[in-house]
Amino acid sequence: MGKKELKVAFLLALRSLQRGSRSSVILTVLIIGMCFTNMIFLPALFNGIGKSISQQVIDYEIGNVLVSPKSGDRYVYNVDATLDLINSMPGVERATPHFSKGATLKYRQRVLGATVRSISPNDEKLISPLYTKMIAGSYLGNDDVGEVIIGKPVAGDPTIKREDEFQPSLGGVRVGDSITIEYGNGYSKEYRVKGIYYTGWATSDSAVYVTRTDMALSQGKPLDYADSILIKTKPGYSEKFVKNELIQYGVTQKVQTTRDLLDKTMGRIMQSFAIMNMVSLVVSIVITTVVLFIIITIKTLSSRRQIGILKAIGVDREVIMHNYGFQVIILSILGIVLGLTLTMILSVYMQANPIVTPDWSASLYLTPMDLVSNSLILFAASVIAGYVPAYQVSREDIQSSMRS
Amino acid sequence: MIEITELRKIYRMGDVQVNALDGVTIEITKGEFLGIMGASGSGKTTLLHLLGLLDEPSFGRIVIEGTDLCNLTDFEKTMFRLYKFGYVFQDYALVPDLTVMENISLPAMLRKDRADQQILDDSHDILKKIGLFDRRNHLPRELSGGQQQRVSIARAMVNKPEILFADEPCANLDSENSRMVLDLFREINEEMAQTIVMVSHEPWHQEYFHRIIRLGDGKVISDGINGHGK
Numbered sequence: 001m002g003k004k005e006l007k008v009a010f011l012l013a014l015r016s017l018q019r020g021s022r023s024s025v026i027l028t029v030l031i032i033g034m035c036f037t038n039m040i041f042l043p044a045l046f047n048g049i050g051k052s053i054s055q056q057v058i059d060y061e062i063g064n065v066l067v068s069p070k071s072g073d074r075y076v077y078n079v080d081a082t083l084d085l086i087n088s089m090p091g092v093e094r095a096t097p098h099f100s101k102g103a104t105l106k107y108r109q110r111v112l113g114a115t116v117r118s119i120s121p122n123d124e125k126l127i128s129p130l131y132t133k134m135i136a137g138s139y140l141g142n143d144d145v146g147e148v149i150i151g152k153p154v155a156g157d158p159t160i161k162r163e164d165e166f167q168p169s170l171g172g173v174r175v176g177d178s179i180t181i182e183y184g185n186g187y188s189k190e191y192r193v194k195g196i197y198y199t200g201w202a203t204s205d206s207a208v209y210v211t212r213t214d215m216a217l218s219q220g221k222p223l224d225y226a227d228s229i230l231i232k233t234k235p236g237y238s239e240k241f242v243k244n245e246l247i248q249y250g251v252t253q254k255v256q257t258t259r260d261l262l263d264k265t266m267g268r269i270m271q272s273f274a275i276m277n278m279v280s281l282v283v284s285i286v287i288t289t290v291v292l293f294i295i296i297t298i299k300t301l302s303s304r305r306q307i308g309i310l311k312a313i314g315v316d317r318e319v320i321m322h323n324y325g326f327q328v329i330i331l332s333i334l335g336i337v338l339g340l341t342l343t344m345i346l347s348v349y350m351q352a353n354p355i356v357t358p359d360w361s362a363s364l365y366l367t368p369m370d371l372v373s374n375s376l377i378l379f380a381a382s383v384i385a386g387y388v389p390a391y392q393v394s395r396e397d398i399q400s401s402m403r404s
Numbered sequence: 405m406i407e408i409t410e411l412r413k414i415y416r417m418g419d420v421q422v423n424a425l426d427g428v429t430i431e432i433t434k435g436e437f438l439g440i441m442g443a444s445g446s447g448k449t450t451l452l453h454l455l456g457l458l459d460e461p462s463f464g465r466i467v468i469e470g471t472d473l474c475n476l477t478d479f480e481k482t483m484f485r486l487y488k489f490g491y492v493f494q495d496y497a498l499v500p501d502l503t504v505m506e507n508i509s510l511p512a513m514l515r516k517d518r519a520d521q522q523i524l525d526d527s528h529d530i531l532k533k534i535g536l537f538d539r540r541n542h543l544p545r546e547l548s549g550g551q552q553q554r555v556s557i558a559r560a561m562v563n564k565p566e567i568l569f570a571d572e573p574c575a576n577l578d579s580e581n582s583r584m585v586l587d588l589f590r591e592i593n594e595e596m597a598q599t600i601v602m603v604s605h606e607p608w609h610q611e612y613f614h615r616i617i618r619l620g621d622g623k624v625i626s627d628g629i630n631g632h633g634k
Contacts, residue, residue, distance in 0.1 A: 008513050011506070012499070019501040019543065309497040312458050313511050313559065314486025316479070398458045 032335020063230030091237030137195030308401025328386025490560030550581030
């Protein structure tokens with residue numbers, strides 16, 4: 001095939017699309033665009049959910065690297081010394097301890113079971129975006145005593161009756177109100193609500209936060225132990241590097257990276273998502289392939305006489321085949337561009353209006369690689385679907401074509 | 405120029421064998437305006453298709469200027485049709501999505517020995533010759549039957565073929581347009597010494613032909629000038 005033949009094939013293809021049935025072209029492009037959007041949308045949504053959950057687990061539960069009690073221990077002991085060691089290590093932005101206790105919250109006539117989490121507020125700021133999620137009042141300070149910040153679902157809404165609540169709450173606590181926290185060891189104390197936050201992460205939102213000083217008071221002893229230590233890595237340092245450093249520096253506790261933990265917790269979810277993604281991908285490709293195959297088959301069958309005439313006047317069968325091939329290429333490129341546009345619009349829309357559930361919130365997660373690979377897959381499927389009938393009809397002898 | 409020897413075409417339909425062409429031997433000389441006439445089913449279109457490499461003979465030879473067409477590969481036949489032949493069909497057979505200009509220049513665009521400017525010039529010349537230069541940007545559906553057939557002739561002539569084949573080119577035209585088309589053929593034949601092989605069943609067309617071959621049941625029943633058989 002020379003340049004001239006390709007030029008003629010392209011001219012025939014272009015003119016057929018320009019001057020042929022416009023509704024057929026629009027419909028085909030629409031179908032390819034929709035199939036592309038379908039191919040991208042579900043996987044991007046599942047990835048978005050996965051990413052969102054993972055990010056929220058990182059932000060509010062484990063950080064980049066988690067130090068937890070070694071086998072046989074209940075807590076991480078010598079917290080202050082361990083924190084000093086970790087904070088001095090290369091690649092560590094900041095480390096902060098978490099210690100939680102179950103407690104009963106009381107406000108007026110309402111009683112609610114909740115987890116009380118103790119944090120070092122200033123260090124926590126370097127690890128978690130909790131301080132940015134305040135919807136009323138303010139975040140805790142390092143020296144705060146007798147003050148608490150509570151999740152929006154815990155605070156509740158005074159306009160909603162108890163029986164109508166989605167989940168139990170304190171029935172409408174506001175900033176400045178006092179609530180009583182009764183710990184499992186019998187210690188009870190009145191706290192002033194300093195702020196109300198909403199993170200979108202259920203485990204965090206259904207808890208309340210106090211300072212470690214307050215928690216130490218509730219435990220009746222200095223709090224030199226913790227459930228875990230969360231570590232934020234510096235940009236440019238991998239979690240694995242920091243984990244290895246910790247072990248090398250003699251941290252004897254259990255050290256796990258985000259990946260170690262998420263592979264366990266999220267692995268099965270992501271595996272299920274991957275299966276659904278694959279089904280969605282295959283269905284979209286099959287639909288596109290079949291639709292294009294049918295369209296080009298109809299086109300070629302209804303143009304058999306014209307194909308015969310073209311051959312009769314000296315147009316090579318390769319030119320005829322590439323004519324239909326170019327038509328499919330143009331249609332699939334237009335379809336993919338439409339699909340990309342729709343996907344980007346959906347992505348922008350969902351960034352502004354994420355899917356929110358009581359447990360997590362998520363929007364589309366798209367990478368350029370996803371867009372490129374899906375475009376190429378759909379393009380390849382389209383070209384095959386178009387070229388097969390074009391190849392078949394271009395091989396037909398002139399007499400059979402002209403008689404039809 | 406063209407030597408046809410013992411040409412046969414046999415169609416098989418189940419157990420039935422039809423001899424569409426039964427041992428035709430003729431010679432066609434350069435510059436001839438040859439009419440192939442005969443009743444419906446006499447084999448005239450079959451003969452034209454075999455000569456024009458649109459179909460393959462069951463037996464026999466077709467030799468054009470020393471080249472035995474039966475020995476050509478598919479690709480060589482395609483190139484032969486492109487470089488040596490021009491075709492005019494009874495239903496005009498224009499590409500509906502191409503303009504008059506694009507239809508005419510299409511075969512020329514595929515030739516390796518034609519530059520873009522030459523294609524443009526040749527197409528314009530021939531459009532002027534058929535009187536449709538002003539309608540060069542129209543689509544075939546915007547033209548009358550007679551105009552479409554003139555475009556079809558222009559397309560066949562753009563590559564300056566050695567032989568122009570016309571398969572009942574006036575079958576879909578009224579007598580006025582038919583005469584216009586036949587006058588155009590005569591003009592091309594006389595001015596350019598163009599060899600034309602035309603199939604027709606209309607008796608009044610024979611006045612245009614130099615020579616007439618009459619077929620009946622796949623055989624040559626007469627061969628001569630205006631019915632004066634050899």
